Amino acid sequence: MMAFIYHSKCQSASSRHATMLSILLLLSVAAISSCLGHNDIGENNNYHAKPAEEIIRCIESERKALLAIQSDMYDPGNWLSSWNNDDCCKWRGVTCDNTTGGHVTTLDLRYPYSTDYYDIIGASKVNPSLLELKHLKYLDLSMNNFDGAHIPKMIALLVHLEYLNLSYASFSGLIPPQLGNLSSLRRLDLGRDYDLRADDLDWLSRIPSLEYLDMSGVNLSQATSWLFQINSIPTLQVLLLSYTQLPPVSSPVPPFNLISLSMLDLSFYQHFTDSLLRLFSNGSRSLEYLDLSSNGLTGDFASARSLEYLDLSGNQIVGEIPPTVRNLVHLEYLDLSNNNITGQLPQTMGNLQNLGYLFLDNNFIIGEIPETMGRLFNLRVLDISNNHLRGQMPRTLGGLCKLINLDLSDNNVDGELTYLFDGLLSNCPQGAKISYLNLEANHLSGMIPASMGHLSQLEEVYLSSNSLLGDITESHFSNLTNLEYLNISHNFLNVILPNDWCPPFNASSIDMSFCHIVGKFPDWIRTQMNLKELYLSRVGLSGNLPPWFSEYVEATSLEVLVLSSNHFNGCQELVSLDLSENKFSGEIPTWVGISLSSLKVLCLRSNRFQGVIPINLASLTSLQVLDISSNNLFGSIPSSIGNFSSLIKIQNGTLEFYDVIYSIFRFHPRPTPLGTFYKESILVTAKGYYSTRLSLVTSIDLSNNNLSGEIPKELRKLRGLLFLNLSKNHLNGEITETVGDMKQLESLDLSVNNLIGVIPLSLSALDFLSYLNLSHNNLSGRIPTGPHLSTLNVDPSIYVGNKDLCGIPLPPCPGDAASPVQPDTRDEYEEEKNSEKLEELVEFAAVALGFVVGFWSYIGVIIVKQSTRIALFRLIDRSCDWIYVLLAVKSSKLKSKWQMMT
Known part of the structure; x- marks a missing residue:
């Protein structure tokens, strides 16, 4: 009866199973529905059909009602564009029946677009004019977005309804028990409206002809008598109750009354028991589809010989697959994956000649694959992965x-x-x-x-x-x-x-x-x-x-x-390597530190690199910017990091930093002079923000990894380092006192680590330090003070998360005198800034005055003394002549070389 299809695009086992389950469930539902004379997917069902020779005219009041309903439906694709003529019986999704006097009996407003589009669908409303369609037998509002509205109670007044589909429609709240008044209902689908709930299912007993019930995803945690109430509907053929949080069934279990049941889905029901398994699998001789996945089952095995689909995956079934599996001769789909099944595969599995899909993955099956598996000529999918099979x-x-x-x-x-x-x-x-x-x-x-x-x-x-x-x-x-x-x-x-x-x-x-x-x-x-x-x-x-x-x-x-x-x-001449913000994985290649000997900038930020920091990175003697932040690196910071020779040198109080742009793009007419700024795509994390300005920059950023161990003392050698960021790691130990040896340091971020001990006094000796963050560690003791740190200590956030720290700008330390009032460091800072501005102004005025006096003294001599004026102009003429001759000679040589080359 069932037809199965399969499609795989590099999915994981679980996702492939889920996809197959959805497809198979849909096809099974469609097949059973066709037997019942219903079809909610197409329009060719009993409710849509009408004799071709009969002429059915639209009733005006119902036409107006339909237009009112249309006005509240989200329809960006104009799928209801046919609703624009006088004859509503010819509109899309609308069917009229002459036996009822031409009244509308079918209204199919199922949203027709893909689920991807459904994810961003706008909101719709159920218009009260729906009540004008009193003869409706078929109503489908599925796949729309009713934006958390309650299911309207007025639907219960459409007493002729035989088919009601409100699935995937974003309804919420309590399911109105008035739906029990729809005594003619044969199919009720409320599935996948995850915000719906029902505290009691007694109202279902008032629908004596119900054949199909889907409440998947509805919260039924309060429906304590659910089995007894559903068991009172002997006409039920399809029962879908997955993800419903059903409560345990109280003893004794009632005698099985669902003699017509052919499809049952109770997956993800954590209170399922072996007695319930026996009840359902043995109680109905017509049971063809049984999904009891992820229910915590430990023993027993469904034995209904009529089964075509059996899913027991994701349970805790132990022991061997019983030889009696050979009795399930109609089985087309069997999923026993993700259990604790042991033993060997039974030879009798070769008797399941109709089997098309077999999943036994993620178990503890041993032995060889039996030769009889080769008799499963209808097999489309065989998955026995992640077991202990051996042999050929x-x-x-x-x-x-x-x-x-x-x-x-x-x-x-x-x-x-x-x-x-x-x-x-x-x-x-x-x-x-x-x-x-x-x-x-x-x-x-x-x-x-x-x-x-x-x-x-x-x-x-x-x-x-x-x-x-x-x-x-x-x-x-x-x-x-x-x-x-x-x-x-x-x-x-x-x-x-x-x-x-x-x-x-x-x-x-x-x-x-x-x-x-x-x-x-x-x-x-x-x-x-x-x-x-x-x-x-x-x-x-x-x-x-x-x-x-x-x-x-x-x-x-x-x-x-x-x-x-x-x-x-x-790649020996490569100067800058920036691979940031990609998805590179694996370890940082060791050849980076061996082959790229001229590298000045290495940026691997925001990737998926893992492993330890390669020791041979220290071989990059020209490196001035190292950024490997936001990866999955672990281990300690290698002590060899203190060997970056380009970060050690200080020349005349300034750092050597070569023009990276000129080294990469050779067509520039000349290198950018030192001291000027340029912009490049490399970002340097400095002073709490990302900067694209690189001039005289030396930086190390290892932040946001899983690095551990102590901060290596060898860092003290990097006297030319400006920016150091080790934040968001698992570093421990104390902040070394030698941090004060990095005299040029402007930015230091050690936040969000496990550092202990006191803050070293040597920090106060870092005259250029303008950004400091030691927050969220385990530091203790008094915050050091000093003429330079006082400008940083106005912001307490740089020390938060260290419960044992004290002193300005945090609360005073124990034993500090309470009477003296600490001066307002902010006011002192502002006063110091104003004083510096005044000094700068005086210096500027002095320089300007000196320039004016010197310039006019020289010009005055030239104007007054003729001999000096003549000597100056002769010097200028000779210089111009010399430059002209030099350029002419160079030009002649270049022309000769060019002619030889061509």
């Missing part, structure tokens, strides 16, 4: 021509792939259907047969972490036009692909890490314009990255690029 894959799997998804990953399966690939090709004259193949993390050996290239439906191939060997050539991919995900990493493979090879696929993810790529960096990568992830770690590549690579990275949507543990070179 049975050759019979090569005969499963309908197989779409095969996942045996994370087991101990050994043997070769030849029988599987060659079997699928030789046994399936109409072509193998397999599109998802995951055999990673096993003990497979031998070569990957070139016949893989003829499995043309393959979209995802995962063969990593095995013992596969041999060569991978273009024949392995000859017909893989649909390939999107390829992972052959951690094997003993030689990838031999010619540089001019043009792959037939356009992949999203390629991982060949820990294989051996023969030759230079593969040029065929540049054809993969959809690539989001590229892993080529430890593949034996060396030499230069190709010149096209940087443009390729910029032109594609590449999110993850891992080239670590290779032997690339050719």
Whole structure:
């Protein structure tokens, strides 16, 4: 009876199961509905049908009512655009019935757009004019957004209703028990309105013909008699109560009365018991669909022979799969994943000839895969991943021509792939259907047969972490036009692909890490314009990255690029490397500290790097800006960080900082002079904010990681450091007294760590310090004072979160004299600023006066004394002549060289 479909796009096991469950549930509901004479998806149902020869005219009062209803419906796509003529019986979603005198009997206002669009849908209202449609039998308001409104009680006055669908409509509040007055109702769907609740289900007993009930997601936590009340509806065929927070069933359990039940979903019901399982699985001989996933079941196994769909995933079922599973001969879907099942797979599973979907992943199953699995010729999905299977894959799997998804990953399966690939090709004259193949993390050996290239439906191939060997050539991919995900990493493979090879696929993810790529960096990568992830770690590549690579990275949507543990070179002249705010992962490559010897700026901020800070970063002797903040780095700060020689030098009171822009963009006519400012995309975190102004800047930012240990004393060597940010880590120990040796420090942020002890007095010796943040640590004792710290101590927020700190600007320390009133440091600061301004003004006036006196003294001599004036002008003439001759000679030499070159 049921039809099942499958689609996989690199989903996790759980998401694939959820997708399948939704699809299967929808198809099952549609199938059962068609048996009942209802269909809520299309318009071709009993309520819409009318004889073609009959002419039905719209009733004017109902036409006006429909227009009023339309006015309150959110309709940006004009899906009700047909509601503009006189005959409302021809409007979309409206059906009239001549047997009722031409009255409207069907109103289908289900929102027709995709769920993505539904997420941002505007609000609608249920217009009171709905009551004018007194002969309605079919009402569908699903997939709209009624913005948390209560279900209108007036719907209970539409006494002829046989079909009512209010699902996914954002209703809230108490379900009106007046719905029990709809005695003709056969189908009631209130599912997925997660803010609805029902404290009692007694009103359902007044609907004697109810066949379909969906209250999934409704809060039924107060409905203590739910089973007794639902059990009183013998006509019920479909019961969907997942995610409803149902309370436990009181004993004794009533005799089973739902003799017509064919579909039951009680998933995510934490009070389900084995006695309830026996009640439902044995009570109805017509039960075909049973979903009891995530219920905490520990034993027993559903045994209803009529079952076609059985989902017991996410429980705590222990023990072996019973041999009696062979009795479920009608089963098409079986999901026992995420349990505690042990033992071997029973040979009798081969008797389930109708089985199309089998999920046994994430259990503790041992032994070999039985040969009888090869008799499941209708199997489309087989997932036995993450178990303890061993032995070889049975050759019979090569005969499963309908197989779409095969996942045996994370087991101990050994043997070769030849029988599987060659079997699928030789046994399936109409072509193998397999599109998802995951055999990673096993003990497979031998070569990957070139016949893989003829499995043309393959979209995802995962063969990593095995013992596969041999060569991978273009024949392995000859017909893989649909390939999107390829992972052959951690094997003993030689990838031999010619540089001019043009792959037939356009992949999203390629991982060949820990294989051996023969030759230079593969040029065929540049054809993969959809690539989001590229892993080529430890593949034996060396030499230069190709010149096209940087443009390729910029032109594609590449999110993850891992080239670590290779032997690339050719970047010795690179001055600035900024890879910030991407999704790079893995460890920071060690070659950064070895190959990029000229690097002055290294910015890896806001990525997903992990591991420890490489010790050899200290080999970057020219480095002046290091920003690896906002990653997942751990471990201690290496002591070698104190060896950055460019951060140690101080020349004539100023720092050496070269023009990074000039070094990168060679077409600039001349370097920017030292002392001027320029803007670049590199951000330096300084003084509590991000700055794009880099001039005479030296900075280290390791903030927002998981670094631990003490602050290395070797930092004291960095006498040229201006900005130091170690905040938001797990650093401990004391702030070293030698911090005062970093005389040029302007910004120091050690906040949000686990630092202890007192604040060192040497901080007061940092004359240039203008930003300090020590908040949220475990510091104690008196806050040091000094002529310079007094300007910082006006802001108590820089010390908050240290409960044992005291002194200005925090509360006084114990024993401090209470009588003397501390001077207002803010007033002192303002007075000092005003004094400095006055001094600057006096200095400026003195310089200006000196310039005026000196200038006019010199000019006066020239004006008064003729001999001096003549000597000056002769000097200027000779200088101009000398410059002209020099330029002429240089120009002549350049012309000669140019002619020789051309």
